[in-house]
Amino acid sequence: MSGEESNEDLEQTRLRLCNEFADITGSDSAVAQCYLAENDWDMERALNSFFEADMESVFDVEDKEEERNKTLNKRKEADPPEKTDGAPETKRRMNSQQSQCIDLTEEEPACSSSTSSKGSDHDEGDSKLSLISWNVDGLDTLSLAERARGLCSYLALYTPDVVFLQELIPSYAHYVKKRAVSYLFIEGNEEGYFTGLMLKKSRVKLQSSEVISYPTTQMMRNLLCAQVTFRGKELHLMTSHLESCKDQAAERMKQLGMVFQKIKEAPDNVTVIFGGDTNLRDSEVAKVGGLPAGVMDVWEELGKQEHCRYTWDTKTNSNKDVSYVSRCRFDRIYLRSAKAEPRMTPEHMALVGMEKLDCGRYTSDHWGIYCTFT
Secondary structure: OHHHHHHHHHHHHHHHHHHHHHHHHOOOHHHHHHHHHHOOOOHHHHHHHHHOOOHHHHHHHHHHHHHHHHHHHHHHHHOOOOOOOOOOHHHHHHHHHOOOOOOOOOOOOOOOOOOOOOOOOOOOHHHOEEEEEEEOOOOOOOOHHHHHHHHHHHHHHHOOOEEEEEEEOHHHHHHHHHHOOOEEEEEOOOOOOEEEEEEEOOOEEEEEEEEEEOOOOOOOOEEEEEEEEEOOEEEEEEEEEOOOOHHHHHHHHHHHHHHHHHHHHOOOOOEEEEEEEOOOOHHHHHHOOOOOOOEEEHHHHOOOOHHHOOOEEOOOOOOOOOOOOOEEOOEEEEEEOOOOOOOOOEEEEEEEOOOOOOOOOOOOOEOEEEEEEO
16 A cells, blocks of 8 residues: 555656646646656756757857858958949948847946936936846747847847846857847856846946855756945845746745845845846735835835736736736845935836837747836
8 A cells, every 4th residue: 555655656746847847948748757757857957958958059040140240241341332322331331230239338327318428427317226127038949039139129228237137048148148248247057047147347346246046946946146336335136036836835935035034134234136036926925924124125115006017917928828817926126225325215117028029929928127226
């Protein structure tokens, strides 16, 4: 009898692992069983094996096109074409460069006025910190190159000082790093899927960074932290992708507890900003005792505006082909201001990525969050 019970327990455990693997990777149970069986039912090894598949091919067309354009441009520089059709030379130069990759080197902050003097320490816009947090869904390989290019377009449009990214894969991270040359890129891992933190080099200076593991995660999750300075003030920046799925609430709350503990450990003279895909339900925050003293949920602090409540919204976002409607505030920003004056406060929040790309899909299955702080 005990042998039968043991077999049933093993079967249930493996079925649960298959379901979790399929949820994380977006694959089916057959693929999950194959990878798990090949890796002795070790979830982390199976996920690494899955993501180590040749994802670089997703971006091959993009990179080949870029190399071709560089070659053509070099030839044109070496042998300039004769003026024809009366077209101005400057216009022809612009047309020849349209297919090149986006260059995110613009140093003017998104919130600064076009009429203000650049480099002025007293400029109101220049004193604001801008931030984007976004789960970019690198696990979904459909139209991935186009969607990564979409992310770069939003970064070029908003030029945020800080970027928190979740669900990166190595090829996606490489693509963004290659184009976002004005940012320092810090990765939460080097394989599988992971978080990333981007700092605008001209405005945010890195002092140190660390990755804190969640000891009981089954989904390769961790907490990525960076200690930085912004306009002479110390900031601690943190991003994470907490455990997914409704049935992983207990693990998710343990991870949230570690995030809160790390925030509380920061010195009083340091401002802390956490952002990421928390997968949280409001009841789970209440169950861990609510937000620590001095910590605010930025969306709540700004008046719980309905237009930026749901960051996961299958009613509007069609990237995931599902039959049900799910609207959740999975992505959140927490702020703990330093006690010393002047204290940092949230000014504005909006959702980004709500326009469809030319490929007919959105940049991600999540909307991104854009915030400014004063």
